[in-house]
Amino acid sequence: MSSFAIDKAGPGRKVKFGSMSRDRVWALRWSYFFLTLFAIIALLPPIYMLITSLKSSAEISAATNPWWVFHPTLSNYHELLTSNQFLRFFGNSAAISIAVVAITMAISIPAAFALSRMKFWGSATLATGVFLTYLIPDSLLFIPLFKMFALFGDWTGIQLINRWYVLIFIYPTLTVPFCTWIMIGYFASIPKELDEAAIIDGASWFQTLTRIFIPVALPGLIAATIFAFTVSWAQFLYPLVFTTSTDQLVLPVGIITTLIKGDVFNWGQIMTGALLGAAPPLVIYAFLMDYYIAGLTAGATKG
């Protein structure tokens, strides 16, 4: 009763009860509104690609409703999936991406561990430096990099330009700094006592990394893996510059260069190729999302 009287004493004051939940309701409505809006914007292109990929060339050029398929056909898929060339692009992309992920992890994990845990002279500066290198746009780097590999070919006689595997050496310059940076963050969130406990238990630095840090920071590792894979898979500029022969191309470049003949755009196959090209990252996301659970560290310390 007394609290009721106090509320009445200030008639001009807004009653706070319930206002929190009213704010919350509006926050939710706005979030749903914008989430739906962005989902539509993000999903329209792939839906359009899917629709177009199911059409014959004749239907694409006909003046019908572009958002509807009147005579669905899988001929685009059949042609691409039986084409040696397309499978070659796919194979090149896969080999490069898997190799780049492996190289990136092999470098980033120990680097992040050293930078986040082994305090040595200049470690903090180095950690920032790693991040700064990521800020340089790759479009600035491709000419000097091209020159480097051309000179390397001149000096050693080992020709790497126009070989698909040259990209395995180039992509880590993009993936390593960012992945190292992500992992530094994840490793830094592991309580210091955990490695101290491991060290007292008799673990070496390497054992602390492999037996404690990698399992505990698995979500971060997976995030870095996904990043490295996506960057390598979707990279366009470098393969366009470094590879030219048809059998050396990767998927994104291959689709553009072989399916556009002069000014003839084979839209149906371009869309099909793009969709098929987008599939592996999607599958990887879907598969790894299950493991991508934050809060794996819960229970390590006071939780």
Place this chain on the structure above:
Amino acid sequence: MAEVNLRKVVKRYDDVEAVRGIDLDIADHEFVVLVGPSGCGKSTTLRMIAGLEDITDGDIMIGGDVVNDVPPKDRDIAMVFQNYALYPHMTVAENMSFGLRLKRYPKAEIKARIDEAARMLDIVELIDRKPKQLSGGQRQRVAMGRAIVRNPKVFLFDEPLSNLDAKLRVQMRIEIKKVHQKVRTTTVYVTHDQVEAMTLADRVVVMNKGRIEQIGTPNDLYHKPATRFVAAFIGSPAMNFLPCRLEEAAGRLHVRLTEQIAFPLPSDRAARYRNANPGQQLLLGLRPEHITEAKPHAEPGIEPFDATLDVTEPMGMETLIYFNLAGKQVCGRVNPNAPARDGQPLRLAVDLNNMHLLNEATGAVI
């Protein structure tokens, strides 16, 4: 099992001296507690014994060998951390056996040790759980189990109970004591809680500002503190300190608090303080339990006086009283049946047989 010795150990971070040359000898099987306020250097000292911090100067010996440059894993120690530091991706059994597996102990031996430790700590049924499925107290048991299975020379505890709630803390305190009675491993235990220090320790090391103030058994520290810091730090509620002077009156040595209040000293105390400089500014240290309600019959060294109580705090087994004496708030402990009421006068008595006299300038107990 081994003794631990510290010789003039110093730890300096840039310009800050965290530990200022401490000497400490811990005997085999002994349970020693380092206690002090935060920033006193107790945790740093423990971490130096563990090898997690380099020492700037001095020597640390474990089992007679200087271990200054020996890495933690070769010191044969085990440590229990405040936040448990369990490996979150491993089960309780895997957590406990991690060190043994690294050292490639035979499987049967590992299992036997885990079983024994789990029985001792009453965590047998938790052995296959992950740390996140455990409560705080259970996690701390596992952390202790991880230390026990290693069968190290020395146990190091870094505020292991600070994250637990009050009730669990008391329970785990008893558990730790029981474990030590069974395994008898030399133990160094760090806490800021003087009750924990008093209840657990064979000997307590009170630290302040990077130095050791006093080393002694819990009873020694309580009844014979060497400095004002120790006198004030040990005991709850804390000791009362009242400005006073010594003076001769009617052939007896008196301790004078105010113009009106002066107590004659009992003969043994008078003999002890005879040589103190009479004009000197001193402090009278009295623990709350030595300020009680006045008894009807006189006893030697028990001197009555009147006070008006400000606040009373009934605790059940006793009542804490607060009143003003010589311009200072003073705490006393009276029988719950005594007529102590807020704002009311009460006849009290001080027990001068248990008094302490301190030099106000130096803080030293005379």
